[in-house]
Amino acid sequence: MASTNFINALGAGSGVDVKALAESLVEAEREPRKERIDAKIKQTEARISGYGALKCALAELQTAFKTLNDAKDFSVITGSSSQPSALGVTASSSASPGEYSIEVLNTALAQRTASSSFASNTTMLNGGQSFSLDLTVGGVSKGPITVTNDTPDGMVSAINAAKLGVTAQLINTGSGYHVVLTGETGAANTFSMSSNDGNGGAVSGVNFSTALQTATDASFKVNGLTVSRSTNTVSDVISGVTLNLNTATSGAARVNLNLDSSSIKTNIQALVSAYNSFSDSVKVLGDRASEVEEFGGALAGDSLLQSIKAQVRSLITGDYTLYTDATNQTGAQNTNINAAWQVGLSFDRNGRMQLNETLLDKALSEHTSEVVTLFTANKNDLSAFSTESAGLAGKAVRDIDALLRSTSLLSAQTTNASKQVDLYKADLEKLEERMQAQLERYMKQFSLMESVVGSSNSLRESMKSSFEGMMAAYTKK
Numbered sequence: 001m002a003s004t005n006f007i008n009a010l011g012a013g014s015g016v017d018v019k020a021l022a023e024s025l026v027e028a029e030r031e032p033r034k035e036r037i038d039a040k041i042k043q044t045e046a047r048i049s050g051y052g053a054l055k056c057a058l059a060e061l062q063t064a065f066k067t068l069n070d071a072k073d074f075s076v077i078t079g080s081s082s083q084p085s086a087l088g089v090t091a092s093s094s095a096s097p098g099e100y101s102i103e104v105l106n107t108a109l110a111q112r113t114a115s116s117s118f119a120s121n122t123t124m125l126n127g128g129q130s131f132s133l134d135l136t137v138g139g140v141s142k143g144p145i146t147v148t149n150d151t152p153d154g155m156v157s158a159i160n161a162a163k164l165g166v167t168a169q170l171i172n173t174g175s176g177y178h179v180v181l182t183g184e185t186g187a188a189n190t191f192s193m194s195s196n197d198g199n200g201g202a203v204s205g206v207n208f209s210t211a212l213q214t215a216t217d218a219s220f221k222v223n224g225l226t227v228s229r230s231t232n233t234v235s236d237v238i239s240g241v242t243l244n245l246n247t248a249t250s251g252a253a254r255v256n257l258n259l260d261s262s263s264i265k266t267n268i269q270a271l272v273s274a275y276n277s278f279s280d281s282v283k284v285l286g287d288r289a290s291e292v293e294e295f296g297g298a299l300a301g302d303s304l305l306q307s308i309k310a311q312v313r314s315l316i317t318g319d320y321t322l323y324t325d326a327t328n329q330t331g332a333q334n335t336n337i338n339a340a341w342q343v344g345l346s347f348d349r350n351g352r353m354q355l356n357e358t359l360l361d362k363a364l365s366e367h368t369s370e371v372v373t374l375f376t377a378n379k380n381d382l383s384a385f386s387t388e389s390a391g392l393a394g395k396a397v398r399d400i401d402a403l404l405r406s407t408s409l410l411s412a413q414t415t416n417a418s419k420q421v422d423l424y425k426a427d428l429e430k431l432e433e434r435m436q437a438q439l440e441r442y443m444k445q446f447s448l449m450e451s452v453v454g455s456s457n458s459l460r461e462s463m464k465s466s467f468e469g470m471m472a473a474y475t476k477k
Helices: 002-012 018-066 152-162 261-286 303-317 357-366 368-376 391-404 409-476
Strands: 077-081 087-091 098-106 110-114 131-137 140-147 167-172 177-185 191-196 210-213 218-222 225-229 241-245 253-259 322-324 330-333 345-347 353-355
Touching (some): 018 261, 131 152, 152 167, 152 177, 261 353, 303 345, 368 391
Antiparallel strands (some): 077 253, 087 241, 098 218, 098 253, 110 177, 110 210, 131 191, 218 225, 322 330, 345 353
């Protein structure tokens, strides 16, 4: 012990390392107190990390619910055609399941007209002077097109730059160059082109009188009804469906619009995975025996953790027979599908969510609209602050959002824990200040004692010398 060494030193009359002795005594007093505070800091910081991990798990679960909280998430329709090379079909989320008989009689064509022949692409026209081309589409004049480069190449460039609904290409047939004009599809888009030499006459050798193709409308039958359109891309006949008329069909083609249950199933499977990941995180956070670094057991015994776990589970197990909003106004009501278990979602004895795909397939096949109502209450794009009925997934998104807000109890606990860490760190600073003051007191006390010991040693040496002198004098007598 340091105190024993000090006493021994005094008895021996030797010098003492006062500073080392004082520091040893202070350290013996500081260390246990510091260890207790450090332990509290570590524990509280682990809680903060635990709250952060819990928030991440909740956010991931909310993301999974978001793929199922809008009615449009269930309106994934795929279109198919029995003659895909002749008739293509694409469907949007606004399309409805159904079957159609469509026969393409003829596709829409664009007028195509060729010019007179030119010896080369750079043949000089109009005597080397600029000229104009007059375009009329559907009987309406589009105004003159000025050609400043008086060659076939120059005409093509001027026509295309004007962007008046007619495009030009220069074709070398081997026996001459022709400017080929192509309009837009549809009978209403017939056109004519003439030249003007600037003096009211036509440019010599420039005319567009060779008809290569006549503009026509597309004609097709939908469930026996004849329809015509000016384009081959038709999106205004069947709601939410675009038909691509490529060529005439061989008789009627069968078009099927089916609900893509595979994407819905994928989203529900992702929800199961996200819930089980959340459940695993809660288990690790609440298990004192967990060996997971940083988070293991960080929230053991925390009532908030158990409260959130129960609240999230209730989002799945809740009864959605009636959908009501904050004013108790009844929303959609189902007859057959009113709970998650009826679409195959349930929990095993260990609390892990599982999906019975057979039940889900049956629900989607036989009660599609009720499945949509169960998850969404037939709503789209509801705000997290909305009070309207929202269905299972919509309510989950809303409730988890409330748990993650800056005003939530979870955020408040995180803030309080951070403040507590600051207080513990302040306690460390105060402890250090007290220990420094204690060190200074020890240094003063031990220095004084060292001074006393030094004086005693001097006195002893002086007395020893006196006695030795007396003894020497006595001996001589």
